[in-house]
Amino acid sequence: MLRDALLVAGKDLRIEARSRVALWQVLPFAMLSLVLFAFALGPGQLALRQAAPGLFWLAVLFSTVLAVQRSVAIESGEGTRDGLRLSGIDPAGIFLGKASAVFLELLVLQAVLWAGVTVLFGVHLRTPWLALVASVLATIGLASAGVIYGALSAGLRVRETLLPLLVLPVVAPVLLAGSRAWAAAIGGSVASGVSWLRILGPFAVAYLVLGLVLYGPLQEAS
Amino acid sequence: MTAQPRWVRIVGALAVVSSAATVWLALWVTPPDKVQGNLVRLVYLHPPIAWVAIYLAFGLAALSSLLYLWRRTRSLFWDRVAAAAVEVGVVFNALTLVTGSIWGRPSWGVWWTWDARLTSTALLLILFLGYMALRRVPADPEIRARRCAVAALVAFVDVPIVHFSVVWWQTLHQGATVLNANLSPTIHGSMAWTLLLGFIAFTLMFVWMVAVRYRVEVLSDRIGDEELEVSLAERWAEGDQAEPVAAGTGNGNGTSGPGQPFVAEPSGSGR
Numbered sequence: 001m002l003r004d005a006l007l008v009a010g011k012d013l014r015i016e017a018r019s020r021v022a023l024w025q026v027l028p029f030a031m032l033s034l035v036l037f038a039f040a041l042g043p044g045q046l047a048l049r050q051a052a053p054g055l056f057w058l059a060v061l062f063s064t065v066l067a068v069q070r071s072v073a074i075e076s077g078e079g080t081r082d083g084l085r086l087s088g089i090d091p092a093g094i095f096l097g098k099a100s101a102v103f104l105e106l107l108v109l110q111a112v113l114w115a116g117v118t119v120l121f122g123v124h125l126r127t128p129w130l131a132l133v134a135s136v137l138a139t140i141g142l143a144s145a146g147v148i149y150g151a152l153s154a155g156l157r158v159r160e161t162l163l164p165l166l167v168l169p170v171v172a173p174v175l176l177a178g179s180r181a182w183a184a185a186i187g188g189s190v191a192s193g194v195s196w197l198r199i200l201g202p203f204a205v206a207y208l209v210l211g212l213v214l215y216g217p218l219q220e221a222s
Numbered sequence: 223m224t225a226q227p228r229w230v231r232i233v234g235a236l237a238v239v240s241s242a243a244t245v246w247l248a249l250w251v252t253p254p255d256k257v258q259g260n261l262v263r264l265v266y267l268h269p270p271i272a273w274v275a276i277y278l279a280f281g282l283a284a285l286s287s288l289l290y291l292w293r294r295t296r297s298l299f300w301d302r303v304a305a306a307a308v309e310v311g312v313v314f315n316a317l318t319l320v321t322g323s324i325w326g327r328p329s330w331g332v333w334w335t336w337d338a339r340l341t342s343t344a345l346l347l348i349l350f351l352g353y354m355a356l357r358r359v360p361a362d363p364e365i366r367a368r369r370c371a372v373a374a375l376v377a378f379v380d381v382p383i384v385h386f387s388v389v390w391w392q393t394l395h396q397g398a399t400v401l402n403a404n405l406s407p408t409i410h411g412s413m414a415w416t417l418l419l420g421f422i423a424f425t426l427m428f429v430w431m432v433a434v435r436y437r438v439e440v441l442s443d444r445i446g447d448e449e450l451e452v453s454l455a456e457r458w459a460e461g462d463q464a465e466p467v468a469a470g471t472g473n474g475n476g477t478s479g480p481g482q483p484f485v486a487e488p489s490g491s492g493r
Contacts, residue, residue, distance in 0.1 A: 145376070148372070149373075152356070152372060152373055153356075156359050156361075162352075162355055162356065162359070165348075165351070165352045165355055166352040166356065166373065169345055169348040169380075170349065170377065170380050172345055172384060172387075173380070173384050173387035176387045176388070177387050180390075180391065195390070196390070199383065199386060199387045199390070202383060203383050206383065207376075210375070210376060210379060214291075214372050214375070214376070217291060217368055217372065218368070218369070
């Protein structure tokens with residue numbers, strides 16, 4: 001299963017590296033949303049600084065939808081899904097592979113996005129390890145939930161409009177817990193930040209397990 | 223199958239009677255509350271509706287989705303039950319928010335607060351609206367059933383996580399929760415009985431609605447199949463009529479007519 005996952009993840013990442021869709025479309029979109037948030041809130045540094053963690057995670061959530069849509073689009077070419085199904089790769093492996101590809105893309109995106117928040121909003125992390133742990137856990141959850149719903153909506157003509165409606169409410173706890181944890185990492189108490197990891201951890205585990213179990217039936221269905 | 227099963231009609235009648243009794247007890251028999259006055263009468267409406275929406279409906283939907291996905295119990299029955307339960311649940315969930323809002327306005331002074339329970343109820347509504355949107359996408363019944371079952375389970379797993387995250391979010395932001403602050407801790411005799419009856423009435427109503435909705439689902443699936451067959455037959459008949467016009471035997475609209483040179487495709491293939 002792990003070998004299959006590596007294969008699939010490698011394939012997805014290679015396609016990303018060559019097509020550069022994530023680099024030239026998703027990443028600029030995320031940065032653009034930061035700028036738009038600043039326009040919405042006004043140029044006052046104080047308001048922006050307070051809102052920074054929430055805006056950061058909101059941008060990550062929107063980018064997740066794009067990244068997942070991209071990950072589904074890769075498989076939506078002529079006969080690609082059948083090819084994947086016929087290749088004898090374990091469905092759980094496919095799920096793990098696609099989720100890890102999205103996971104890596106989102107982590108890179110967060111790194112760049114954070115640089116943007118630092119520069120534009122003037123915010124600095126005081127406890128970077130807390131932010132990093134929160135990010136990793138949150139991104140595992142985001143990527144898993146996203147890929148499950150991506151598979152659900154694969155092959156549907158209304159995919160583009162349906163996917164955000166399905167994914168965003170499910171990942172709402174990640175937005176909540178992620179931004180609180182990051183707020184703690186920026187300037188709050190570390191203990192309260194750590195308590196938010198207790199949301200992010202179970203969320204990540206729950207959706208990782210759900211994906212591993214349910215991807216098989218889903219693949220048959222589409 | 224076309225007739226309503228008898229137990230459904232009995233449950234429906236019982237639901238009507240018990241809701242009427244609840245209305246009577248709630249509006250005329252029970253006393254107004256010391257603090258809240260007549261507002262307290264919402265207590266006979268709001269909690270039972272919430273109970274139906276959040277526990278009964280979504281619990282049943284998750285259970286039947288699980289039973290559908292499990293190979294041994296896989297049947298479209300469970301899929302339809304899940305669909306019916308979600309649909310009724312969404313309506314009751316919306317009603318929970320509306321009645322809560324109506325109650326909140328006079329007693330807290332606002333239509334909405336970011337209270338943990340309110341927020342998670344609202345998220346729940348959006349989660350299952352997504353399920354209904356997915357269900358409306360036309361697809362083969364088996365495929366749609368599997369997709370929807372997965373979606374329901376994925377959404378259901380989210381419910382406790384949403385709940386805890388919102389509770390923590392709330393408690394870290396403000397002090398104590400406003401909910402229950404106005405609700406008198408002890409509840410009087412006739413009020414307790416009315417509340418109990420309210421729960422029973424709404425549970426019966428839920429069972430009746432799910433049963434009726436299930437039947438509608440069965441019938442609409444069947445009408446889909448039959449419409450297809452009818453229109454196929456019409457197309458064949460058109461062909462029959464068009465061809466033998468020269469021969470003068472124009473009346474061949476039956477499927478048993480002689481002018482059926484082609485073998486009909488299996489009728490399910492078009493969906």
